[in-house]
Amino acid sequence: xxxxxxxxxxxxxxxxxxxxxxxxxxxKIFKNDAGEYExxxxxxxxSIKKIDSxxxxxxxxxxxxxxxxHNQLGDPNVGISIxxxxxxxxxxxxxxxxxxxxxxxxxxxEAVVVCPVDPYVEDxxxxxxxxxxxxxxxxxxxxxxxxxxxxxxxxxYGYIIPTSTDKFSVVSxxxxxxxxxxAKQYIKQGALWNAGVFAFKLKFVLDAARELLAxxxxxxxxxxxxxxxxxxxxxxxxxxxxxxxVMRFKGEWRDLGTWNALTDAMNENVVGEGLMNEKCQGVHxxxxxxxxxxxxxxxxxxxxxxxxxxxxxxxxxxxxxxxYVDSMHQQVMFAEKSWGNxxxxxxxxxxxxxxxxxxxxxxxxxxxxMHRDEVWIVLSGEGTTTVDGMEQNISVGDVITMQSGCxxxxxxxxxxxxxxxxxxxxxxxxxxxxxxxx
Amino acid sequence: xxxxxxxxxxxxxxxxxxxxxxxxxxxKIFKNDAGEYExxxxxxxxSIKKIDSxxxxxxxxxxxxxxxxHNQLGDPNVGISIxxxxxxxxxxxxxxxxxxxxxxxxxxxEAVVVCPVDPYVEDxxxxxxxxxxxxxxxxxxxxxxxxxxxxxxxxxYGYIIPTSTDKFSVVSxxxxxxxxxxAKQYIKQGALWNAGVFAFKLKFVLDAARELLAxxxxxxxxxxxxxxxxxxxxxxxxxxxxxxxVMRFKGEWRDLGTWNALTDAMNENVVGEGLMNEKCQGVHxxxxxxxxxxxxxxxxxxxxxxxxxxxxxxxxxxxxxxxYVDSMHQQVMFAEKSWGNxxxxxxxxxxxxxxxxxxxxxxxxxxxxMHRDEVWIVLSGEGTTTVDGMEQNISVGDVITMQSGCxxxxxxxxxxxxxxxxxxxxxxxxxxxxxxxx
Numbered sequence: 001x002x003x004x005x006x007x008x009x010x011x012x013x014x015x016x017x018x019x020x021x022x023x024x025x026x027x028k029i030f031k032n033d034a035g036e037y038e039x040x041x042x043x044x045x046x047s048i049k050k051i052d053s054x055x056x057x058x059x060x061x062x063x064x065x066x067x068x069x070h071n072q073l074g075d076p077n078v079g080i081s082i083x084x085x086x087x088x089x090x091x092x093x094x095x096x097x098x099x100x101x102x103x104x105x106x107x108x109x110e111a112v113v114v115c116p117v118d119p120y121v122e123d124x125x126x127x128x129x130x131x132x133x134x135x136x137x138x139x140x141x142x143x144x145x146x147x148x149x150x151x152x153x154x155x156x157y158g159y160i161i162p163t164s165t166d167k168f169s170v171v172s173x174x175x176x177x178x179x180x181x182x183a184k185q186y187i188k189q190g191a192l193w194n195a196g197v198f199a200f201k202l203k204f205v206l207d208a209a210r211e212l213l214a215x216x217x218x219x220x221x222x223x224x225x226x227x228x229x230x231x232x233x234x235x236x237x238x239x240x241x242x243x244x245x246v247m248r249f250k251g252e253w254r255d256l257g258t259w260n261a262l263t264d265a266m267n268e269n270v271v272g273e274g275l276m277n278e279k280c281q282g283v284h285x286x287x288x289x290x291x292x293x294x295x296x297x298x299x300x301x302x303x304x305x306x307x308x309x310x311x312x313x314x315x316x317x318x319x320x321x322x323x324y325v326d327s328m329h330q331q332v333m334f335a336e337k338s339w340g341n342x343x344x345x346x347x348x349x350x351x352x353x354x355x356x357x358x359x360x361x362x363x364x365x366x367x368x369x370m371h372r373d374e375v376w377i378v379l380s381g382e383g384t385t386t387v388d389g390m391e392q393n394i395s396v397g398d399v400i401t402m403q404s405g406c407x408x409x410x411x412x413x414x415x416x417x418x419x420x421x422x423x424x425x426x427x428x429x430x431x432x433x434x435x436x437x438x
Numbered sequence: 439x440x441x442x443x444x445x446x447x448x449x450x451x452x453x454x455x456x457x458x459x460x461x462x463x464x465x466k467i468f469k470n471d472a473g474e475y476e477x478x479x480x481x482x483x484x485s486i487k488k489i490d491s492x493x494x495x496x497x498x499x500x501x502x503x504x505x506x507x508h509n510q511l512g513d514p515n516v517g518i519s520i521x522x523x524x525x526x527x528x529x530x531x532x533x534x535x536x537x538x539x540x541x542x543x544x545x546x547x548e549a550v551v552v553c554p555v556d557p558y559v560e561d562x563x564x565x566x567x568x569x570x571x572x573x574x575x576x577x578x579x580x581x582x583x584x585x586x587x588x589x590x591x592x593x594x595y596g597y598i599i600p601t602s603t604d605k606f607s608v609v610s611x612x613x614x615x616x617x618x619x620x621a622k623q624y625i626k627q628g629a630l631w632n633a634g635v636f637a638f639k640l641k642f643v644l645d646a647a648r649e650l651l652a653x654x655x656x657x658x659x660x661x662x663x664x665x666x667x668x669x670x671x672x673x674x675x676x677x678x679x680x681x682x683x684v685m686r687f688k689g690e691w692r693d694l695g696t697w698n699a700l701t702d703a704m705n706e707n708v709v710g711e712g713l714m715n716e717k718c719q720g721v722h723x724x725x726x727x728x729x730x731x732x733x734x735x736x737x738x739x740x741x742x743x744x745x746x747x748x749x750x751x752x753x754x755x756x757x758x759x760x761x762y763v764d765s766m767h768q769q770v771m772f773a774e775k776s777w778g779n780x781x782x783x784x785x786x787x788x789x790x791x792x793x794x795x796x797x798x799x800x801x802x803x804x805x806x807x808m809h810r811d812e813v814w815i816v817l818s819g820e821g822t823t824t825v826d827g828m829e830q831n832i833s834v835g836d837v838i839t840m841q842s843g844c845x846x847x848x849x850x851x852x853x854x855x856x857x858x859x860x861x862x863x864x865x866x867x868x869x870x871x872x873x874x875x876x
Binding site: 015016275277279287289290291292293294295296297298301303305307308309310311312313314316317318320321324325327328333345346347348349350351353355373375377379380396397399401417419421423 | 713730754788861
């Protein structure tokens with residue numbers, strides 16, 4: 001099975017656990033059978049591999065997420081189609097399709113399944129994805145959509161009206177997001193939710209890209225990407241296609257776009273250090289800080305704390321969070337990187353103190369700063385620093401000082417934790433020159 | 439005016455802003471006329487000095503609070519009577535009285551006013567304290583109590599029944615904390631709240647101490663303090679005294695022992711970084727962290743965040759906080775010291791990272807650790823370190839490494855901020871040997 005996972009935007013609606021560099025799909029809140037917490041991306045990837053260990057998975061995403069994906073999946077073979085900018089779903093799917101064909105050399109006759117990375121689903125969903133791909137392979141239709149059997153008259157989804165109640169059915173028509181009354185009418189007619197999940201033969205989307213985007217090859221499309229028109233796959237392709245089928249899906253499928261929906265899918269009320277008294281009802285605590293949260297006498301409230309901030313919200317009200325988060329314009333306090341992660345511990349006028357954790361075998365870029373000195377103190381682990389070309393082995397207690405202008409990097413042998421103190425009048429993320437390390 | 443301020447216990451009911459080393463009276467939440475935040479102790483001390491700039495103030499407190507008092511009041515002349523352990527109010531007041539007589543050489547004929555440090559009051563209260571002391575000087579009674587005119591039939595206070603409605607009146611009888619109905623009856627009889635505020639001639643309490651505690655002098659009492667019986671001043675003295683008056687007080691007087699009462703006395707809804715949407719009503723945010731708090735759709739909730747933890751509580755429920763805080767047994771993450779303060783930034787298995795701020799002219803003890811190495815990195819300011827007897831001037835960017843066993847201290851010339859990284863297998867507050875610095 002070839003599968004393209006669409007890993008979307010910054011997910012401010014789940015602040016403070018998601019931000020510009022860490023989207024909701026990377027928050028570790030679902031306990032797996034081994035008792036470990038995993039993120040939406042990890043859960044989805046693990047589930048796909050469980051159903052089909054040979055699945056060829058490509059994640060279509062932005063550059064900002066690449067580090068987090070590598071770090072969380074730990075599989076060097078996962079395909080990543082990097083979108084140079086955000087251009088909506090048709091350019092994203094076309095680029096990923098071109099990547100499959102021109103980079104991974106997947107045949108134009110093979111079926112490809114596309115689905116978002118963030119719904120909350122069970123194993124039957126992944127079986128259904130496989131069936132969806134097999135149906136596309138048959139060539140009865142150019143496009144096979146998954147239609148979710150509605151559980152309530154939602155105003156959040158588009159609807160697909162099928163011509164029959166069979167498992168596979170020709171699509172009669174599509175309906176935009178309706179109001180609740182209209183949704184009830186649609187459901188009476190046997191309508192299904194359009195979950196943005198579909199399968200096609202690779203050739204079908206490449207042909208559409210040739211026609212609409214003047215696609216020649218992956219490299220060409222990648223280079224022109226930022227100038228492409230923003231257009232959705234639904235609008236550019238689905239709604240114009242005649243040979244189109246829908247496959248019913250009756251299993252668990254939940255969109256976890258708000259705190260209300262996300263906490264509803266959690267199998268525990270407290271993740272991280274948290275305590276609540278017996279007068280709390282419907283309260284969820286998600287705490288990434290190393291200090292305890294105590295909740296008393298609250299109803300239907302989500303409390304979420306991370307190095308970015310603290311949210312305390314009535315669950316229904318939490319859906320309205322976005323403008324407030326937009327207004328905060330804050331510094332990134334925590335980020336996952338391909339080499340590990342960093343956390344801001346302290347910010348002063350002319351200094352910043354962070355904790356850096358490098359994964360074994362990984363190193364940061366060889367780089368220098370114009371406007372700040374830095375000091376590293378090793379807390380634990382072993383590694384090798386390179387400072388202006390000089391290599392040195394480091395371990396716990398070692399102190400490395402780097403003046404501005406000095407080139408430096410560190411490679412972890414075992415997991416390496418360090419305190420980094422940055423000192424200067426103008427400390428910015430932009431003040432960084434990268435070099436290659438011979 | 440001689441005044442003894444009773445600065446009480448650890449105030450867990452206002453967690454996480456108060457803890458074993460920082461009690462509620464040190465939380466800076468009241469904005470003064472200059473727009474600066476001040477604590478209960480600062481507010482009370484400033485107000486006393488405003489009414490009577492010559493007031494001789496002695497604070498009766500535990501050793502744990504001495505640093506915070508010096509740091510917050512910044513007045514080297516403030517008297518401090520240190521209780522070696524907690525023995526209730528009679529031993530505490532007797533010790534403070536002995537301190538006044540034997541250390542400060544206050545005459546036995548002078549009047550002394552005693553009051554708790556933590557009620558929320560206005561200027562008229564301090565005028566009343568002065569009047570109370572003047573009345574005690576007259577010698578009409580051995581003890582003059584302040585009686586607060588009740589604003590509601592409270593079950594939290596004892597009541598004083600006066601024999602008249604005059605400003606000064608002989609006390610008819612005392613009543614224990616009643617239920618609401620009984621309180622209503624008392625109030626009909628003209629009863630007043632017993633606020634634990636009273637005045638006497640120093641001799642009166644010293645005589646009581648001679649009789650009940652076999653008081654000889656301050657040093658003797660101090661040395662025997664921990665073996666003294668725990669007994670309240672009310673029980674030991676007030677309830678047995680015949681020559682006793684009460685003075686009515688009608689002004690603002692509020693006990694700020696719970697989050698509900700404390701937030702009610704605040705003149706702002708948000709202290710620190712905080713934001714709330716328009717659906718929040720009766721919400722208070724007190725945030726000492728350097729990350730924002732966002733509140734949405736909450737009613738009558740207090741959100742309080744500090745390096746110790748995060749409380750989110752219905753205001754009424756917050757009165758029940760104590761057992762939950764007792765169950766947490768957590769590490770002290772922030773403390774004010776006589777020399778400045780420290781904040782724990784990060785805790786790992788074998789390391790701890792803290793930020794240390796020293797006030798100009800101050801230094802920490804000259805000390806060493808058996809089981810940990812330490813590294814200092816100067817963030818800002820200037821100072822002088824002494825490491826194994828060697829002095830060195832330090833400024834921003836300097837790094838000082840100290841092996842276990844090495845004696846070290848630092849003195850701030852200007853305000854000095856440093857990151858201190860502690861490294862070792864057994865990092866505890868107890869691992870500290872102090873030395874004198876020649």
